[in-house]
Amino acid sequence: MIALHDVTKSFHSGKANPFTAIRNISLTIAPARLTVLKGPSGSGKTTLLTLIGCMARPTSGRIVLSGNGISGFPGGEEIRELDITSLPERFLAGIRRATFGFIFQHFNLLRGITVLENVMLPAYPTGERHGEIRKRAEELLALFDVARHANSRVDLLSGGETQRVAIARALINRPSVIVADEPTAHLDTDLSREFMEIVGSFKSDGKTVLIASHDPLVCESPRVDTVVEMRDGRILRSGSVP
Amino acid sequence: MTLHPAVLALLVASLLIGGMVLYAGGYGAKILLRWDIGSGSERQLELERRTYLISTLLSVAFALQILSLFLFVFTADRLHGMFSGAMCAAGTLNVNGFGYPVLVLKIVTFLLAGLWLVVNHADTRGYDYPLIKPKYALLLLLGPLVLVEGYLQYRYFAGLHPEVITSCCGSLFGQGQKGIAGDLAALPAGPMEGAFFGGMAATMACGIRFRRTGRGGYLFSIASSATFAVALASMISFICLYIYELPTHHCPFCILQKEYGYVGYILYVALFGGGVAGMGVGVLMPFRRRGSMARVVPALQRRLTGGTLVLYLLFTLIVAYRILFSPFRLAAG
């Protein structure tokens, strides 16, 4: 479970163009559920995602992780609750790597390397043996039916295949939380539906899923458990979908 | 001044090191004043980003400083042919009044730099940067030392004029000589041997105990540091005698030369490495239980202790081998 207490994130304070992306937000992300952040661009969804996903530190407020899914922190096996607000980047990155898997709007795969290497990349700094990482990557590619492209360059894939490779990459470190930022923005209806099915399989694996989107196909999907509506850096409405 | 390429290399190195240390020191001061791990402000984030740069700069600077100690001694040894009366590094260092002070300072900065690297390693493993203030305080001490050493090194090399006649190590390290070199040489061999082997044994015992039980960290550190000093004195007092197989040749530098199989380098690397590791254990002791360090420091200390034990053992074995198998025998007493 991820809990935010009165979190604010500002940029460029003290300079010419100060700007607050998120104001005094308190929010709880339930485990093993699908939560959707809904709102127009500029509402602070992406910033909120980066805070929850251990990519950035809040300017004020607290963020606490709890539950069994915390990994990547030394001694994490015994820790049930972890305040990550003031963690230095090294530790934040360790947690992020092991606990979270990211799927980006533009997929963000590296162009010059093969699909297989792309999937393996997030696991490189963990110190796991190269061979083991490779095996897991191959299994993931097979799971998403793109194994035949393992040694191809990323540019040669279709939109749907690229998306599935991006998802495989997000899963390489066996995260317990999946975070996706506008995942269906560049996909047609069929592929979007396919994506939501894959999200369903995440849920049945017990993973927590967090999606920022304003696509009705996502927001109104029956799989969604909670919708959080945002505007101008604040939460308008947050509620479970019955 | 002699423009030997090695001299240029050392001067360039000390310039680079000085530059890096000054830069790091500047930011270090900022960090000491404004550091606040609890804050999420942009200034704090910027400082945290800077610590990566400073850590990297100082790690490179100190690694370079350590290498330049060896290059310095090697160069002093190589240059001995230029100065009439010099047979090895001892003579070269004695050409002007700066030689030995530079060597001593280089050794001191080597030890302190090694300690800084140990503390830095521990600090970066802690999730709340617990050692950041002690670390940069140590830097404030180490920084000026490095700069002074660089300056003195320049003065030393600038004052090297090949025509000058200097003393051969025989007269510097001879038993009758006044001065610390002579005093060390005159130390009676028998008791020194006892002190040396006794010190090594004590260090090993404390080290093994500390590794097993986690108790006696300070004791181990003190024992290893004392043994370090004793071993250095022993080098002059009796160890070199066995290597040269001469009762009067006490010079600690000649063993660096080719005819002795460069054994001097192995001995000194082992001794200094073990010494720094042992001191590192002691320096980390006060932080053993502090917050995030409780997880990190004990494991690190065990590794350091292991390092000291292995290196000191290597040193002792080489010395013992020489004593046992050398045809040379010191008269009793």
Place this chain on the structure above:
Amino acid sequence: MNRSVERHRNVLDFALSSLLRRKGKNVSLWVVYTLIVSLIAAIVFYTHALKREAALILQGAPDIVVQKMVAGRHDLVPVGYVEKIAAIRGVRSVRPRLWGYYYDAATGANYTLMASDDPLPGPGAADIGSGVARTLHLTEGDFLPIRATDGTPTLFQVRKVLPYASELASSDLILLSEGDLRALFDFPRGFATDLAVTVGNPAERPTIAAKIAGQFPDSRPILNSEILRTYDSIFDWRGGMMVVMLGVAVLAFVIFAWDKATGLSAEERREIGILKSVGWETGDVLLLKFWEGAAISLAAFLCGTILAYIQVFFLSASLFEPALKGWSVLYPRFKLVPDVDPYQLAVLFFLTVVPYTVATIIPSWRAATVDPDAAMRS
């Protein structure tokens, strides 16, 4: 420990593939780097090899050479000194040497004329060094004209050209019989140019030299070690001067390297942003940059040293010869014996790899401290 090794291995893997992905930039960097390393290495190797050659040659020279000084200038030494010097304890032998310089106006070259110890070459014959043979285009059997002090030219038949192997020592040498030499230069009987003294125990040489100077206040004993020291100084000094001049080139290279490291293309920035967002932290990216630098440095260092080795030991360092060997009409031609030791490599490392590494620290850090959320925002 194992995890650490695996981490390095994985990052190194990616670093190498990164380098290959940007061939243009990295190859140009590697080429310049290699050039710099090879230039400095050539100087270091050459200087060291010259010093070694000089030392080897001087091993054959007498331990002490005794000259007589008159009004501060070198004069002929009476052969009578020989007995008294031989009587000093520790002196093994004393031998009078007869030699002088001969300036050949036609070629502008200075030759050394020396009386041979052996019975050969006999009267009317000469043994010449290969430098002399080259300059005057002489071979065995040819005639060599030498002007005596009174101006009359005397012809000597070349009996033998001294072997190439002794080139450094004998290149400008013309060996004659003692009688011929005395006649040519009008050498007074009972005098020699200098005395060659052999001493049994090397450690006693300075003491014996001091005794000689004491017994014969008008004499100047020169120790072999002093000559060697002077040569060492000159070679070192010359080598150092060249390194200092090349310092400008190294500085230019460092600026070039800095520029390459700072000028990340948009694609590179994007890549690092992605790495950081998928879980690489600043330390990991710094490690990546470190391994990239190490790979290029290693490749450049290896290629540079091999190139320099070939240039110095097989091609005789034609680029640096004049600066390092000095000015003369008559150059001995010689191939240097390859002798590279770890010390020279260490010095080379300090002069090339270290400045490169230091120059790339800040640009690497800047690249590595991209915010992890940059990829989200782009």
